[in-house]
Amino acid sequence: MIPAYAGYILRVNLDDESIQKEPLPEALVRQFIGGRGFVAKILYDEIAPGTEPFDPQNLLIAATGPLTGHFVPASGKTHFGTKSPATGGYADSNMGGHFGPQLKYAGYDILLIRGRAQKPSILVIDDDSVEIRPAGNRWGLGSLTTEKKLKDDLGEDFQILTIGPAGENQVRYACISHDFGRQAGRTGVGAVMGSKNLKSIAVRGTKSIPVADLDQAYEKGKEAYHKVKAKPGFEGWTPEGTAGITNWTNEVGVFPTRNFQTSFAEHYEDINGKAVIEKLKITDKGCFGCPTPCGKYGHTTTAAGSAHVEGPEFETIALFGGNCVLKTVEEVAYANYLCDELGIDTISAGVVIGWAMECFEKGILSNEDLGRDIAFSDLDSVVYLLNQIATRDGIGDLLAEGVKVAAHRIGKHSDRFAIHVKGLEWSGYECRNAPSMMLAYMTADVGAHHNRAWVLGHDMAGAWTNVHDLIASKTEIEAQPKAIVSDRSAEYVIESQHKRSLFDVLGNCRLQMMELGFEAEEYAELYTVITGEKKSWEELITVSERIWHLTRAFSVREMDGFGRHLDYPPPRMYEDPIKDGPNKGHFLSKADIDNLLDWYYTARGWNQKGIPTQQTLSSVGLVAVAEELQNLGLI
Ligand code: SF4
Numbered sequence: 001m002i003p004a005y006a007g008y009i010l011r012v013n014l015d016d017e018s019i020q021k022e023p024l025p026e027a028l029v030r031q032f033i034g035g036r037g038f039v040a041k042i043l044y045d046e047i048a049p050g051t052e053p054f055d056p057q058n059l060l061i062a063a064t065g066p067l068t069g070h071f072v073p074a075s076g077k078t079h080f081g082t083k084s085p086a087t088g089g090y091a092d093s094n095m096g097g098h099f100g101p102q103l104k105y106a107g108y109d110i111l112l113i114r115g116r117a118q119k120p121s122i123l124v125i126d127d128d129s130v131e132i133r134p135a136g137n138r139w140g141l142g143s144l145t146t147e148k149k150l151k152d153d154l155g156e157d158f159q160i161l162t163i164g165p166a167g168e169n170q171v172r173y174a175c176i177s178h179d180f181g182r183q184a185g186r187t188g189v190g191a192v193m194g195s196k197n198l199k200s201i202a203v204r205g206t207k208s209i210p211v212a213d214l215d216q217a218y219e220k221g222k223e224a225y226h227k228v229k230a231k232p233g234f235e236g237w238t239p240e241g242t243a244g245i246t247n248w249t250n251e252v253g254v255f256p257t258r259n260f261q262t263s264f265a266e267h268y269e270d271i272n273g274k275a276v277i278e279k280l281k282i283t284d285k286g287c288f289g290c291p292t293p294c295g296k297y298g299h300t301t302t303a304a305g306s307a308h309v310e311g312p313e314f315e316t317i318a319l320f321g322g323n324c325v326l327k328t329v330e331e332v333a334y335a336n337y338l339c340d341e342l343g344i345d346t347i348s349a350g351v352v353i354g355w356a357m358e359c360f361e362k363g364i365l366s367n368e369d370l371g372r373d374i375a376f377s378d379l380d381s382v383v384y385l386l387n388q389i390a391t392r393d394g395i396g397d398l399l400a401e402g403v404k405v406a407a408h409r410i411g412k413h414s415d416r417f418a419i420h421v422k423g424l425e426w427s428g429y430e431c432r433n434a435p436s437m438m439l440a441y442m443t444a445d446v447g448a449h450h451n452r453a454w455v456l457g458h459d460m461a462g463a464w465t466n467v468h469d470l471i472a473s474k475t476e477i478e479a480q481p482k483a484i485v486s487d488r489s490a491e492y493v494i495e496s497q498h499k500r501s502l503f504d505v506l507g508n509c510r511l512q513m514m515e516l517g518f519e520a521e522e523y524a525e526l527y528t529v530i531t532g533e534k535k536s537w538e539e540l541i542t543v544s545e546r547i548w549h550l551t552r553a554f555s556v557r558e559m560d561g562f563g564r565h566l567d568y569p570p571p572r573m574y575e576d577p578i579k580d581g582p583n584k585g586h587f588l589s590k591a592d593i594d595n596l597l598d599w600y601y602t603a604r605g606w607n608q609k610g611i612p613t614q615q616t617l618s619s620v621g622l623v624a625v626a627e628e629l630q631n632l633g634l635i
Helices: 026-032 035-046 099-105 143-154 189-195 214-230 241-251 273-280 314-323 329-342 346-361 379-391 403-410 435-443 456-461 467-472 488-506 520-531 537-558 590-604 614-619 623-631
Strands: 008-013 018-023 060-063 078-083 090-095 110-114 121-126 129-134 159-162 176-178 182-184 198-204 281-285 295-302 305-310
Touching: 008 129, 026 035, 026 537, 035 060, 035 078, 035 090, 035 110, 035 488, 035 537, 060 099, 060 189, 078 099, 078 189, 090 176, 090 189, 090 537, 099 159, 099 198, 143 159, 143 176, 143 198, 143 329, 176 189, 214 520, 241 273, 241 295, 241 314, 241 467, 273 281, 273 295, 273 329, 295 329, 305 329, 314 329, 314 346, 329 346, 329 379, 346 379, 346 403, 435 456, 435 488, 435 590, 456 467, 456 488, 488 520, 488 537, 488 590, 520 537, 537 614, 537 623, 614 623
Parallel strands: 008 110, 121 198
Antiparallel strands: 008 018, 060 078, 060 110, 078 090, 090 182, 121 129, 159 176, 159 198, 176 182, 281 295, 295 305
16 A cells, blocks of 8 residues: 555446456656646547547546645645546646545545446445446436435435536536536536536545554644644635635726626625625535635625525635626625536636626627526626526527637637636636736646746735735735736746646645645645655656646647647737726736746746657656657657
8 A cells, every 4th residue: 555545546437337346556756746747648549549538438637636635734635637528628727625534534546437328327435335327317416406316315425516507507607516516617527527427426435544653644744734824814715715806806806797898896895804704604615624714604685696605715706796896795695606506617607707798898799699688797797697698598508618719710800808818717806017917827737827936925015925915915905016927937837737637636735825824835845744755845746747748739739739829818908908907908918928838837847839849858857758749740
């Protein structure tokens, strides 16, 4: 047994219902450690080049890390991976909750699913017993409803993953849901699960995981919890969770509003963290072993309906409260609930709907196209479109393809304001006066996603600053100076991309470090006592670098004509000055965008088309990858 790991990969082939348990290869552990590393390596090696995302031979992977399920603050993360139905390239999505620890307690570090079930099915893992069962009348139900039913049927101690109607109908930004409000939200992993006719996965585990030095692991773990709770930001940040950043993003003018036409919402105090606490919250809700529960479970009542819901967290506030301009936190929470029940990513949905609203305002989409009038600030429009998308009815069939494809098909220059990179809709930060963050979105391996690198602190404060300190540094709205564009952005972005990857590799939530400033080196010490492998933070980070080159290589191989053009943001981001708010009049020019890419590619060791060179790939141990890409004529 390898200390820290459960020791096995569980392979399920839905084509022939075969189930195999195989030892976790030590070479995989040494080179890629866990989570995102496992996902990147397995996707590259085991998906045949050119496999379509909805082909049964595409893989759906759930991988844990060495710290998942151990006595370490916030060690409940699971990493999902597939070939993306949103971009056609590399895809992964990280989820909190309790599934990953339970999978390890059942004896598996990685769950790997291939094939397509003949009929809608569920997978039930109960330690060594693994069964594929009919989904029955659960197919067609919402995610929250399905999870409740499965808990009733199987027992409370099972942890459940499920998709909603959006996943069943292969909406390209459908999510996998868990724990009544946690999501593997991005990149369409839920659509791939739906394409496999797999409604749900339930797991219960009762085994233990080996630890290299149990006494030390216990002492270091206990100390880590005390240290997190002693951080200055602990009392201030935890009560509102990520919603607490809403004020700051408006004060500095990076809050996406009206389909990214501007970056400031007048009504931000009606949808901020304080409003979540005062208008919605019933209780805090956290993931496995978390000392800083950022989930806010509450209840909302609106004219469109009422519901219990976890959230909204910041991204949902930004994309529905800002981008679609819903005016109250209750309305944002109701849109959040509907996305959770239908199984749709709130970020992509908020971008797609915001784009459709602007198209209607400009006369590009008509009442006839849409089936009714729609408008910004109108909850009924949001509810209508979410239901259309999830069921692929009417205009929903087009919108379910994502904003890039929808804009391409509609034409009329609507791609100028279709806000995505590589086909993945842009998450909650407007960057026309934030060059480092703009570069982070442009170069994110899965498409425009903030979780790959968050460098707004560098843009606003000139250095890495934990989020609590950043928020505390500003309390009023002021006109922002025009940002200076420099080659330092490449350095900041790469540093952040590597740091964040490592949390996804270890199986830990990054928020204790990023938001509160819990020290990076503590994680290396926890890793050392649990695995028995002595490693510094810097040594661990080298794995992140390897992963970044490998995921890029995957997309080079899988996305037709991969190159620099796929890293550009939409023209709105470099042609239209911001209309109002603290950054009024600012924008980055096309020359700025090209400079940022040039600096980044050089720092990465990629050529000026954005393709890793043979030398770069070989230098991080990816010799076979370099050879394959060379044989395919891609480098
Ligand atoms: S901080 Fe939030 S996302 Fe992170 S582990 Fe805790 S509850 Fe989960």
